[in-house]
Amino acid sequence: MPGGHGPGGPFGRAYMTEEEKANQPKVTPELIGRVLSYLKPYILQLLLVLLCILISSILKLLPSILTGKIVDEGLIGRSVNALLTYIVLSLAATFAGNLIGVAESYLNNWIAQHITFDMRNQMFKHLQSMSQRFFTNNNQGDIITRMTSDIDGVERVIGNTFTSIISNIMTLLVALIAMFRKNWLMAIIGIIIVPLFTIPTRKAGKTRWSLTRESQACNDEINGILNETMSVSGQLLVKLFGKEKYEYDRYAAANRKMVALNVKEKLAGRWFFVVLSTFASIGPMLIYLVGGILMINYGADMTVGDITVMVALLGQMYMPVNSLLNIQVDWMRSMALFSRIFEYFDMPVEIRNSENPVKPDLKGGDVVFEDVCFSYEASKPILKNVSFTLKCGDCVAIVGPSGSGKSTIINLIPRLYDVGTGSISWNGTDIRKIELEYLRSGIGVVSQENYLFNGTIRENLLYAKENATEAEMIDALKKANIYEFVEKQAEGLDTMVGNRGLKLSGGEKQRIAIARVLLKNPALFIFDEATSALDSISESKIQEAIEPIIETRTSILIAHRLSTILSADEILVVDDGRIVERGQHSDLVKAGGVYQKLYETQFSKVTENQ
Ligand code: ADP
Numbered sequence: 001m002p003g004g005h006g007p008g009g010p011f012g013r014a015y016m017t018e019e020e021k022a023n024q025p026k027v028t029p030e031l032i033g034r035v036l037s038y039l040k041p042y043i044l045q046l047l048l049v050l051l052c053i054l055i056s057s058i059l060k061l062l063p064s065i066l067t068g069k070i071v072d073e074g075l076i077g078r079s080v081n082a083l084l085t086y087i088v089l090s091l092a093a094t095f096a097g098n099l100i101g102v103a104e105s106y107l108n109n110w111i112a113q114h115i116t117f118d119m120r121n122q123m124f125k126h127l128q129s130m131s132q133r134f135f136t137n138n139n140q141g142d143i144i145t146r147m148t149s150d151i152d153g154v155e156r157v158i159g160n161t162f163t164s165i166i167s168n169i170m171t172l173l174v175a176l177i178a179m180f181r182k183n184w185l186m187a188i189i190g191i192i193i194v195p196l197f198t199i200p201t202r203k204a205g206k207t208r209w210s211l212t213r214e215s216q217a218c219n220d221e222i223n224g225i226l227n228e229t230m231s232v233s234g235q236l237l238v239k240l241f242g243k244e245k246y247e248y249d250r251y252a253a254a255n256r257k258m259v260a261l262n263v264k265e266k267l268a269g270r271w272f273f274v275v276l277s278t279f280a281s282i283g284p285m286l287i288y289l290v291g292g293i294l295m296i297n298y299g300a301d302m303t304v305g306d307i308t309v310m311v312a313l314l315g316q317m318y319m320p321v322n323s324l325l326n327i328q329v330d331w332m333r334s335m336a337l338f339s340r341i342f343e344y345f346d347m348p349v350e351i352r353n354s355e356n357p358v359k360p361d362l363k364g365g366d367v368v369f370e371d372v373c374f375s376y377e378a379s380k381p382i383l384k385n386v387s388f389t390l391k392c393g394d395c396v397a398i399v400g401p402s403g404s405g406k407s408t409i410i411n412l413i414p415r416l417y418d419v420g421t422g423s424i425s426w427n428g429t430d431i432r433k434i435e436l437e438y439l440r441s442g443i444g445v446v447s448q449e450n451y452l453f454n455g456t457i458r459e460n461l462l463y464a465k466e467n468a469t470e471a472e473m474i475d476a477l478k479k480a481n482i483y484e485f486v487e488k489q490a491e492g493l494d495t496m497v498g499n500r501g502l503k504l505s506g507g508e509k510q511r512i513a514i515a516r517v518l519l520k521n522p523a524l525f526i527f528d529e530a531t532s533a534l535d536s537i538s539e540s541k542i543q544e545a546i547e548p549i550i551e552t553r554t555s556i557l558i559a560h561r562l563s564t565i566l567s568a569d570e571i572l573v574v575d576d577g578r579i580v581e582r583g584q585h586s587d588l589v590k591a592g593g594v595y596q597k598l599y600e601t602q603f604s605k606v607t608e609n610q
Contacts, residue, residue: 025332025336025338027332027335031338031342035335035338039158042111046111049104049107049108050166052100052101052103052104052107053104053163053167053170054170055097056097056098056101056167057167057171059093059097059100060093060094060171060316061178061313062094063093063312064178064312064313064315065178065309065312065313066090066093067090067305067309067312068303068305068306068309069082069086070083070087070305071304071305071308072305072306073086073305074086076304104163109159112158115158116151116152116154116155116158119151119154119341120147120151122345123146123147123151123341123345124147126344126345126347127143127147129349130347130349130350131349131351131416131417132411132416132417133350133376133417146340150340151341153334154337154341157330161330161331161334164323165324165327167320168320168323168324169320171317171320172320172321172324175316175320178309179310179313179314183291183300183302185290186287186290186294189290190283190287190313190314190317193282193283193286193314194317194318194321199279202325203275204268204269204272204276207268208268208269208272211261211264211265212265214261215258215261215262218258219258221254222258225247225251225254226251229247229251232502283318284311284314284315287307287311287314288311291306295307350418351416351417351418352436353436354432357435358434358435360426361427362438362442362523363392363523364427365392365428366390366391366392366426367389367390367426367524367554368388368389368390368424368425369386369389370387370422370424371421371422372387372409372412372420372421372422372423372424373419373420373421373422374408374417374419374420376408382408382577383405383408383409383420383577384577385422386409386422386574386579387422387579388572388579388582390524390554390556391554391569393552393554394555394570395550395557395567395568395570396555396557396568396570397556397558397559397564397565397570397572398556398557398574399559399560399565399571399572399574399595400573400574400598401575401598404576404577405576405577406528406558406574407528407558409574410445410526410556412424413431413443413524413526414439414443415431415436415439418432426442441520443522443526444517444518444521444524444526445517445526445527446514446517446525446526446527447528448528450510450512450513452497452504452509453497454496455496455497456491456493456496456497457486457493457494457495457512458473458494460497461473461476461493461512461515461519464516464517465519465520465521472519473493473515473519476519477512479514479518479549480511480512480514481511481514481541481542482508482511482512482515482545485508497509497512505538507535507537507538507539507541510538511542511545514542514545514546524554524555524556525549525550525553525554527546527556527557528557528558529558529559529560529561546564547567550564551567560602560603562603565603566585570583570584571583571584571585571595573594573598580593580594581593581594
């Protein structure tokens, strides 16, 4: 029976935590309407489920009602025929009830799965349209929790809570009607004592819940240790500091605590069962007592069978009453789940296509920054009136101290963020009017932190161009100065790059990333030059790969090395979000400003390394 979720309902506990109480959602008609809107496409199936529930509630109570006939007509009436008939009927009803139960549960799960399928896809799409700001500000773990646990929760709610509520109400109603039809006085006794049954359930629920919380905390601790020690970098730290024993002891201690808690929790369940069964046996005894006295002393119009039916019906009422008393908690928890999910759905899409997006020729136009101001957080301006023109085919180098806003300038071009005021245009069109996917397809970025997927080199390259031929890939790898390396690997292009490309050195990763961008063949190349992570051999290999690109293609780069800076057509010097100087190397050195200082402190050192 769907109502049989035990003391805690489908969520496994009957009590709200303090935190849950504090975060109770406002259950507004809009919220309910919105939840129902997800059910709407499956209305037919839902109606069918309701019908199944109704029929199976009746069928499942039938054997209890038939016990009266078995006792009165079969046993007391001494009729084997009647006995057999009612027993067969009773068994048939149970069997049919269970069969319908199967159908109900199939339909139910089908609906729940389809709704969560819709929701998951909708959420994935929505999250993908979120801006970089969203992913920077939100914890990755939180985002994944919404996608997984929260939506799993919805599946449970729809698969269990909703139908369990309906099914419990129906079972209860059918049982009550049957009881009142038999004897109103005993029905009233039944109604009074059934809620009493739930006292031990609630008490035991509380104890178990607090134990569960303790073991959850312990579990978190264990997971924390595992996360720290079983990651690549964590394990490296453990090994290099010889902390294996320390970590083992820490793990073993937490593990031991968990054992004790689990034993306690299981035992609490057992005690609970003892108390519960004692309480549950009081109800039938009371019915026997009252029914017996009424029948024996007062000659009430009742048979032994009637009393037996009452007892059997009472037994059937326990679970539904118990579940219904916990409904409020389940309901609140379900609503909290939905509102958490809706909260994500309601987050506005920051970066979106304009009404009538256009697709200007990107390969043939200049990129123009005009008076661009930008801030990540309202109170803290980052870019201040940045203006410059990147002529088609030219290369602009951006230099400046760390934190001056170089990466920010670059991030604005593929619209990872939108400008605050001012504008960026490409071939005369404001980039906010250009179709977003088209704009991004025109830009190739090689950043310091290049993300390689855990797959083969080939797969990583194909991400840039799905239908690239082997020859094209090899050509790109050669241009990126990495083909020699790939060729040397036993698996060649099919070499696995490891988690986030960790099996490759920084320089190799960087050159694969350059090959990937070359395959994409964008109108504009953006390079965020690595600063210190690379050795000079890797650096010069990268340099060799980048140089021909910046000489022939439109490109913009954040440069730290003098040789790169020298190959640029114009140098922009950024300081505290402003372009403070611009021009050619020799002029800027002569000017004796920020550039000259950078030249003396940073650039020259790098050139010495070469
Ligand atoms: P650079 O590339 O010159 O080192 P950035 O453009 O990365 O500088 O950063 C410029 C400023 O913006 C810094 O003060 C940095 O703290 C801030 N900043 C960068 N990214 C974010 C972000 N996602 N949210 C808030 N502030 C940021």
